[in-house]
Amino acid sequence: MELKGSTALITGASRGIGRAIALYLAELGAQVAVNYASSEDDAHEVVELIKNKGGRAVAIKADVADVQDVESMFGKVLNEFGDLHILVNNAGINRDGLLIRMKQEDWDAVLDTNLRGVYNCSKEAARIMIRKRRGKIINISSVVGVSGNAGQSNYAAAKAGIIGFSKAIARELAPRNIQVNVVAPGFIKTDMTDRLPERVKQEMLNQIPLGRYGKPNEVAYIVGFLASDKSQYITGQVIHVDGGMIM
Numbered sequence: 001m002e003l004k005g006s007t008a009l010i011t012g013a014s015r016g017i018g019r020a021i022a023l024y025l026a027e028l029g030a031q032v033a034v035n036y037a038s039s040e041d042d043a044h045e046v047v048e049l050i051k052n053k054g055g056r057a058v059a060i061k062a063d064v065a066d067v068q069d070v071e072s073m074f075g076k077v078l079n080e081f082g083d084l085h086i087l088v089n090n091a092g093i094n095r096d097g098l099l100i101r102m103k104q105e106d107w108d109a110v111l112d113t114n115l116r117g118v119y120n121c122s123k124e125a126a127r128i129m130i131r132k133r134r135g136k137i138i139n140i141s142s143v144v145g146v147s148g149n150a151g152q153s154n155y156a157a158a159k160a161g162i163i164g165f166s167k168a169i170a171r172e173l174a175p176r177n178i179q180v181n182v183v184a185p186g187f188i189k190t191d192m193t194d195r196l197p198e199r200v201k202q203e204m205l206n207q208i209p210l211g212r213y214g215k216p217n218e219v220a221y222i223v224g225f226l227a228s229d230k231s232q233y234i235t236g237q238v239i240h241v242d243g244g245m246i247m
């Protein structure tokens, strides 16, 4: 699998799954734009790791929920690399709480980052990719977007929304040779899941047939495949990387 000559933008690539995706796509030969919201040092560390191995990378600060930030980010990607072939919409947050206690701002924050962010970035990427009749958009949803989870109505709505959105644009963009797919991770060990109480972590573990949490790399490997030419005939699909939670 090779991504030499390709440019990839990965949102939320300063930490966790996005970081693993950025490092793996760079290892496959892609030039990588590492987007982050606030963790500047972490984003620069990812860029340095890539450069130290002979790759090309740039860190770009932008809030994916903010359309002006997003437009400026895509401008910077084009200035730096001249083109964009792969977009990975990975940036995401959670603000968990039961429905009757959920604050409006927690609903809005999660929908804005996790769903509006995917719309903002996909729209910019599609404009570039349509002209070249080539492109890969890979959206990171979640097992929770398929099965639901008590205490995560905002997160589940956004992650289910990503699936419907991706299937719609997969149909729109297929005639232009652009493939759009979704990766739905289960329970992956990152800052997002480290924050959960031990009781919740144990409950999650009990639901995983393979009996362990996933690693960020295990999500990155399938993203690498979906970003490559080896997946040219796959579009509109949801690939589960969850140790068997959804069968």
Ligand SMILES: NC(=O)c1ccc[n+]([C@@H]2O[C@H](COP(=O)([O-])OP(=O)(O)OC[C@H]3O[C@@H](n4cnc5c(N)ncnc54)[C@H](OP(=O)(O)O)[C@@H]3O)[C@@H](O)[C@H]2O)c1
Pocket: 011, 012, 013, 014, 015, 016, 017, 018, 035, 036, 037, 038, 039, 040, 042, 062, 063, 064, 065, 090, 091, 092, 093, 113, 140, 141, 142, 143, 184, 185, 186, 187, 188, 189, 190, 191, 192, 193
């Ligand atoms: N971990 C899991 O078990 C799991 C399971 C299913 C799905 N997912 C999904 O996988 C993705 C990555 O999760 P993770 O566990 O790696 O999370 P994480 O460790 O908390 O990292 C989140 C990343 O998203 C960035 N981000 C947050 N808000 C942003 C915004 N408004 N604009 C741009 N970037 C933003 C963060 O940037 P800063 O560092 O600058 O804040 C960070 O790089 C998310 O979409 C998440 O919902 C995770």
